[in-house]
Amino acid sequence: MLGVRKATSLLWEEAMALKGESMGITASLLLTAVGAVLLWAVHASSSGFNIHTIGVVLLVVGIVGFVTSLFFWSSWGGFGGVRGDGGNTVVVDRETVDRRA
Numbered sequence: 001m002l003g004v005r006k007a008t009s010l011l012w013e014e015a016m017a018l019k020g021e022s023m024g025i026t027a028s029l030l031l032t033a034v035g036a037v038l039l040w041a042v043h044a045s046s047s048g049f050n051i052h053t054i055g056v057v058l059l060v061v062g063i064v065g066f067v068t069s070l071f072f073w074s075s076w077g078g079f080g081g082v083r084g085d086g087g088n089t090v091v092v093d094r095e096t097v098d099r100r101a
Helices: 002-017 025-041 051-071
Strands: none
Touching: 025 051
């Protein structure tokens, strides 16, 4: 039970760190993984709440966040997207010197 509280606490801290920002792919996959573990791998019972229901909720939120992140992938650029210099890349051709001769 302590592990579940620790995992929930870590998820809450990450959610607060992302406050005001969109949920990224990493957070989505993390939520999906924790939800899947709570749903299928944890065999604990408690009074007051159903741990499997929490797993389903986290799993669904993670999947929705992942799909949303993929949908908006082109708008934020993905990996290697627009840089601070405006995305202008300058290629300079240099003359090669053959030093074998």
